[in-house]
Amino acid sequence: MALLKSVLLQRALCGSLSSSSTNLLRLKWAHFAWSQSQSMSAFAAVMSPPSKAVVYENHGPPDSVTRVIEVGPVEVKEDDVCVKMVAAPINPSDINRIEGVYPVRPQVPAVGGYEGVGEVFSVGSAVKDLSPGDWVIPFPPSFGTWQTYIVKERGVWHKIDKDSPMEYAATVTVNPLTALRMLEDFVTLNSGDSIVQNGATSIVGQCIIQLARLRGIHSINIIRDRAGSDEVEEKLKKLGADEVFTESQLDVKNVKSVLATLPEPALVFNCVGGNSASLVMKFLRQGGTMVTYGGMSKKPITVSTSSFIFKDLSLRGFWLQKWIIADKAQECRRMIDYLLRLAKDGKLKYVMEMAPFDNFHNALDKALGKLGSQPKQVIKF
Ligand SMILES: NC(=O)c1ccc[n+]([C@@H]2O[C@H](COP(=O)([O-])OP(=O)(O)OC[C@H]3O[C@@H](n4cnc5c(N)ncnc54)[C@H](OP(=O)(O)O)[C@@H]3O)[C@@H](O)[C@H]2O)c1
Helix, strand or coil, rough: CCCHHHHHHHHHHCCCCCHHHHHHHHHHHHHHHHHHHHHHCCCCCCCCCCCCEEEECCCCCCCHHEEEEECCECEEEEEEEEEEEEECCCCCHEEECCCCCCCCCCCEECCCCCEEEEEEEEEEECCCCCCCEEEEECCCCCCCCCEEEEEHHHHEEECCCCCCHHHHHHCCCCHHHHHHHHHHCCCCCCCEEEEEECCCCCCHHHHHHHHHHHHCCCCEEECCCCCHHHHHHHHHHHCCCCEECCCHHHHHCCHHHCCCCCHHHHHHHHCCEEEHHHHHHHHCCCCEEECCCCCCCEEECCCHHHHHHHCCCCEECCCCHHHHHHCEEEEHHHHHHHHHHHHHHHCCCCCEEEEEEHHHHHHHHHCCCCCCCEEEEEHHH
8 A cells, every 4th residue: 555655656756657668757756855844854763775666557468558757766654564565466367456357355556565574674663573585475465566566564474384385375265265165165075076167278277177086076078179289188187187079079968978987976176167067067977066266268158958957057256355355364374374384285286387577567468368479577676
């Protein structure tokens, strides 16, 4: 919030954030003037270092509305913690927030990003249980993680084990937690049961495979038709996938015939929609449930009348943000620690690519799919 205020303040000082290089100079000057006035009026105040942030002042295509700007120092009040960000991912929901199509999003102008990991840089005088050098993640996750320094009150930071692998600490909250919750919340699964999912190459998908395997649950995984699908299949099988199919391989009358000895699934996870959702639904047994948690194809879900009448299928939805708000923050923090222990022990892995902050827009292009299928982009500050 403090940094956002700072951005707003600078915007007021500069008039507008458009036209990059001239404005950068004006911003630098504004930051300097602003920080000087702050230090004169409150000479005892502890200030954060200046920060660099990915900001957008209007909603729209992320590659055209986002810019990296410099943000002036902000005061670290007595209950605040100043965190030097270490890494933060670019998730599909971050893109949707910038586009303005996500139901909950910060007001513009805003700093991008929602999760990440950082190192405590300094603490306010009333903060006794965090020290410089500690590693923290914002939990519940909060807006504005794509910046080099963040100042927020102590309560929003969850201290994590410093031995946690950095890229997993940066990405543990949104996707692995979603995978863990969805395996728990909808259908009682026992060892030997099976589940089906599309979007199996996503981080959520990779986590579902491994978390299911840890509980003895089989997974049937659908991926897009794409170049290199054989290698993708091999990688997912190494993670513990029982079966991996491309959508076109399932273009058969009776998809269940491909299941061989696996039991008919009672639970399906859908993050794609369109034809892919129709395909995964065909695997469901009588009375089964499809949980939709994403819509990567941007296409609607079509369900046949007979699926409802003769198979009594249930369609449900999952949204982590709502789940966390429902008074589950403490429980979630324990789950985060559990997932980070799994990552540290090598029991939870997923493919990521570290991207230098200086090259943010290249990472953004990859996350937007402009360069074809790419691993999850994680900004390294
Ligand atoms: N509801 C919630 O609370 C919640 C929480 C977390 C995530 N999610 C959602 O879960 C989904 C996966 O997130 P993530 O961060 O794990 O993904 P990710 O690692 O960034 O991977 C993106 C996935 O989407 C697929 N994809 C991209 N464009 C597609 C298209 N046009 N048609 C079909 N598939 C496409 C990719 O397939 P390729 O590998 O073939 O490129 C890949 O599997 C997203 O929809 C996200 O919004 C929802």
